[in-house]
Amino acid sequence: MGTVTLRALHKSFGSVPVLSGVSLDIADGEFVSIVGPSGCGKSTMLRIIAGLEVQDEGAVEIDGRSMAYVRPKARDVAMVFQSYALYPHMSVERNISVPLLMRRLTTAQRLPLIGRFLPGARAVSAAIAQDVRSVAGALELTPLLGRKPGQLSGGQRQRVAVARAMVRRPKVFLMDEPLSNLDAKLRVQMRTEIKELHAKLRATFVYVTHDQSEAMTMSDRVGVMIDGELIQIAAPHVLYDDPEDIRIATFIGSPRINLIAAHVADDGSLHAAGRLLALDHRLAKAARITVGVRPEAIGLAQDDTETAMRARIRLVEHLGSDLLVHAESADGAEKLIARLEPRTGRHLRAGDVVGLTFDPAAALLFDQDGRRLRFPRERPHALLSRVLAET
Ligand SMILES: Nc1ncnc2c1ncn2[C@@H]1O[C@H](COP(=O)(O)OP(=O)(O)O)[C@@H](O)[C@H]1O
Ligand SMILES: [Mg+2]
Numbered sequence: 126m127g128t129v130t131l132r133a134l135h136k137s138f139g140s141v142p143v144l145s146g147v148s149l150d151i152a153d154g155e156f157v158s159i160v161g162p163s164g165c166g167k168s169t170m171l172r173i174i175a176g177l178e179v180q181d182e183g184a185v186e187i188d189g190r191s192m193a194y195v196r197p198k199a200r201d202v203a204m205v206f207q208s209y210a211l212y213p214h215m216s217v218e219r220n221i222s223v224p225l226l227m228r229r230l231t232t233a234q235r236l237p238l239i240g241r242f243l244p245g246a247r248a249v250s251a252a253i254a255q256d257v258r259s260v261a262g263a264l265e266l267t268p269l270l271g272r273k274p275g276q277l278s279g280g281q282r283q284r285v286a287v288a289r290a291m292v293r294r295p296k297v298f299l300m301d302e303p304l305s306n307l308d309a310k311l312r313v314q315m316r317t318e319i320k321e322l323h324a325k326l327r328a329t330f331v332y333v334t335h336d337q338s339e340a341m342t343m344s345d346r347v348g349v350m351i352d353g354e355l356i357q358i359a360a361p362h363v364l365y366d367d368p369e370d371i372r373i374a375t376f377i378g379s380p381r382i383n384l385i386a387a388h389v390a391d392d393g394s395l396h397a398a399g400r401l402l403a404l405d406h407r408l409a410k411a412a413r414i415t416v417g418v419r420p421e422a423i424g425l426a427q428d429d430t431e432t433a434m435r436a437r438i439r440l441v442e443h444l445g446s447d448l449l450v451h452a453e454s455a456d457g458a459e460k461l462i463a464r465l466e467p468r469t470g471r472h473l474r475a476g477d478v479v480g481l482t483f484d485p486a487a488a489l490l491f492d493q494d495g496r497r498l499r500f501p502r503e504r505p506h507a508l509l510s511r512v513l514a515e516t
Contacts, residue, residue, distance in 0.1 A: 126152045126188050127201075127296030127329035129174060134183035136169055143169050144180070145353040151331060153296075156323050157358070158332040158340035161350035161376075167333040170350070171299050174331065175204050187297060198228075200297075203290035207466040209282050209490040211274040211289075213261075218257055218270040221288045225253045228293070260292045262323070280311045287322065292319075300332045304339065316342055328403060337377055349373050365419075371495035374417045380449060380462045382489075383423065395490075398434040398459060402485050413493040420449065422487035423463035425470070426480030433480030441473050448473075452481060 129151040136144040151157050159167050172178040174185055176197035184259045185192040190364040192200060203224075211220050217305065226235060234246040241247065261267045264284050275280055283303060290298060303319075304312045320343050324360045334340050341361040348358035349372075357369045366375040374382050387397035394409030397416040408414065410445050426433035436452035436459075448470045450463045461481055463470075 128153050128186075128188055129297055129329060129331065130184075130186040130189070131170070131174070132186070134170065134173060134180045134185070135495070136173065136178070136180050143353050144173075147350075147353070147355050149348065149358065151329060154327050154329055156320075156330040156332065156343060156345045157348065158334060158344040158346075159348045159350050159355070160334055160337050160340040161488075163335050165350045165351070167335075167350055168355040169233050171204070171301050171331065171333050174297075175202055175299055176200050178205075196283040199296050202297040202299055203293055203295040203327075204299040204301065205286050205290045205303045209274075209286040209303050209306075211282060211285060213271070213274050216270065217266060217272050217274070217277070217285050218261070220274065220285055221260060221266075221292055222253050222257045224289060224293050225256060231254060256292055261289045264288050264291070264322075279307050280315060283307060283315060284318075287319075291322075291326070295328065295427060297329045297331065298326075302328065302334050303332075305334070305336070312336075312339070319343060327437075343376070349376055351376070368489065369497050371411045371415060371417065371491040371497075374489060374491070378419060380420050381462070383418045383420065383461045385418065385459055385461075387416045387418045387490075389414065397488070398461075398481070398483070400434075400482070400485060402488060414498070415491045415493075415495075417489040417491060418461075418483045419487060420464035423461060423481055423483045424465065425463075426482045433482040434459065434461075436479060436481045438473055438475050438477045438479060440475055441470065443467065450479075452479065 131147055131149040134144050134147040147170055152253060159170065161167055169178060173180050176192060176195065187200060187202070188198060212223070213508070229249050229252070230240070230246065234240045234243050234249070241250065258267070261270055264287060266281070266284055266288055271280060274285065277285065283306070286303065289501055304315050307315060316339060330342065332340070344361060346358055347361050347364055349354045349364065350356070351372050357364060357373050364373055364377045368377065371384070375384070385397045387395050387402070389408045389410055389412050391410065393410065395402045395408055395414060402416070436454055438450055438452045440451040442449040442451070448465045448467045450465060450470055450473060451460070452463065453460045463481060492498050
């Protein structure tokens, strides 16, 4: 078992609050990622779980047991750092075996030269060597066991760091941006390896990264942390399609979601970018609403009669599988990015003026505090399905 529970963790460094009430329940064997901009408190949260840092308030439980006063070594967690933290003068084999040597051999047995002749030392050393070989085999490090970290590539070093975490067979793996020192291609490849490792070990993974695509591709659930708060934690597609908060909507998704200032007419109807968004509800007259539309929900208006926002194209980016059109309204007030199929947008050039339209069913509404507006009586998909041309 390896459940992790965080209860209202608070942490400040001096007068600077870093975590402001982080609560989280992680199931046994789950892969949870925490994603957020640099400096938002991700590493601090992970270090508190590991026991390397102590919270000011709140509690950490592993398998339902409070970790207060439980030292890092006694927590049955292993941490993989961004920097790998390998010993440069030791071989790969020695690096991987360090956690086992520290645990299984007594201080006397670890002494150079004489230690190995003490009673029991030989059997323990043989068992450790066996465990190291097994982990090295699983991570395809066997041919590298005799090398020093300096003789390895970035990806290989990263794998050694994972092997060192694995060798103790901990219940919980804590990974702090383990891929951020690798080049882009290798990073994508290592994502698959880590995901496969998780499937094989069935241990609990808590993975911290500033890279949303890393978090989204690997995890069962992703938590978005901003300024020391976990704003939403959900399956990747839920964060993308159904964000609770405008900060989630803008953080998740690349290119970024389009945000359009909407206005509420005298009769309470909502208008954005030349469209009337039909709602069963009437909104308060002066309400300031922001409409979020993902780039793939924006399209070219098919004909002139369709109500559309007139926009001038600033840039067309050909990405192969799709095409990004950056455009702005005539007054420059609205900037939009549309993701089109290459066939649809092949003829477009910078400077062209086009009509852009969006599927109102895909629009997300946020109030002036950035909270998602929901209309509970309606089914989410039916919410905006009736579109009327603005008069
Ligand atoms: N030991 C420390 N002493 C003082 N400030 C710290 C310490 N560790 C982290 N911080 C500060 O806490 C904030 C959050 O840091 P961190 O948890 O490392 O963020 P992240 O991992 O999300 O980039 C940052 O502003 C950082 O400067
Ligand atoms: Mg960090």
